[in-house]
Amino acid sequence: MSPKSTHDVFLSHSTKDKAVVRPLAERLRQDGLKVWFDEWVLKPGDSIPAKIEEGLEHSRVLVLCMSANAFGSDWAQLEAGTFRFRDPLNKDRRLILLRLDDSAIKGSIAQFPYIDWLPPDREQEYAKLLGNCQAGPMELPLQSSIRLKVGCCKNCPRRQHALGDFQFI
Numbered sequence: 001m002s003p004k005s006t007h008d009v010f011l012s013h014s015t016k017d018k019a020v021v022r023p024l025a026e027r028l029r030q031d032g033l034k035v036w037f038d039e040w041v042l043k044p045g046d047s048i049p050a051k052i053e054e055g056l057e058h059s060r061v062l063v064l065c066m067s068a069n070a071f072g073s074d075w076a077q078l079e080a081g082t083f084r085f086r087d088p089l090n091k092d093r094r095l096i097l098l099r100l101d102d103s104a105i106k107g108s109i110a111q112f113p114y115i116d117w118l119p120p121d122r123e124q125e126y127a128k129l130l131g132n133c134q135a136g137p138m139e140l141p142l143q144s145s146i147r148l149k150v151g152c153c154k155n156c157p158r159r160q161h162a163l164g165d166f167q168f169i
Contacts, residue, residue: 005060006059007035007059007060008033008134009028009059009061011038012062012065013065013070014067014069014072014073015073016069017065017070020065028133031130032134060094061133062093062094062095063098064096064097065098066098066100067099067100068103071103095112098117099114099117100118115128115129
């Protein structure tokens, strides 16, 4: 975790998906990650938008839980947009998409790979999720990321970039 991060993972989800997301939050915590989960952080009298902003600001990984409920939620869209805005090069933070149901993925996030969190796949996919939440953006082994070579400027020392400069899983 970077010095400014107080949480490893921020779980962005719809309230309607709590029954699926709560056990995930508990398991990530049992596996040693510091998880920002609204039920554990928000207290009566807190400003919800301010606490979400603070949580996003101080989390290394945003796990965006995608479902029909989340796609209809302004909060989930706000959290995802805020996170990407804060670190557009994904150097210190990572966005991981977690698909909770068969809803069509629309908009700008449709271009990114995701982890299937459908009931038959959960146990198998958990190891992938945990590994990507534990590793820092530059700590992932090559086979755990998708790097796409795109045209680069002549004077750039990197000579290759990830599409959109996001770390893919």
